Amino acid sequence: MAKKKQRQQQVKPAVQKEEGNTLSDQLSSDVLAKLKETKNQLAAVEREKEEERQAQLLFEKKQKEKNKSFAELLDEHGYGGSKF
Numbered sequence: 515m516a517k518k519k520q521r522q523q524q525v526k527p528a529v530q531k532e533e534g535n536t537l538s539d540q541l542s543s544d545v546l547a548k549l550k551e552t553k554n555q556l557a558a559v560e561r562e563k564e565e566e567r568q569a570q571l572l573f574e575k576k577q578k579e580k581n582k583s584f585a586e587l588l589d590e591h592g593y594g595g596s597k598f
């Protein structure tokens with residue numbers, strides 16, 4: 515029992531020390547700046563990929579609309595033979 519109490523007491527101070535120091539506190543300012551720049555670059559790449567994906571989807575939608583058959587267009591818009 516005495517050994518368990520000693521081990522628990524030793525662990526608690528170590529945890530308290532770690533809580534006070536954050537990773538950004540331990541890193542130098544130039545390393546932190548590089549990490550932030552890399553994060554911004556990755557975010558920009560993700561935005562570009564999303565824009566490309568959206569453009570591709572729009573292109574595919576237009577191509578699908580362009581290549582519809584007469585029957586598909588008639589089904590989609592209905593038949594209004596009395597209009598003319």
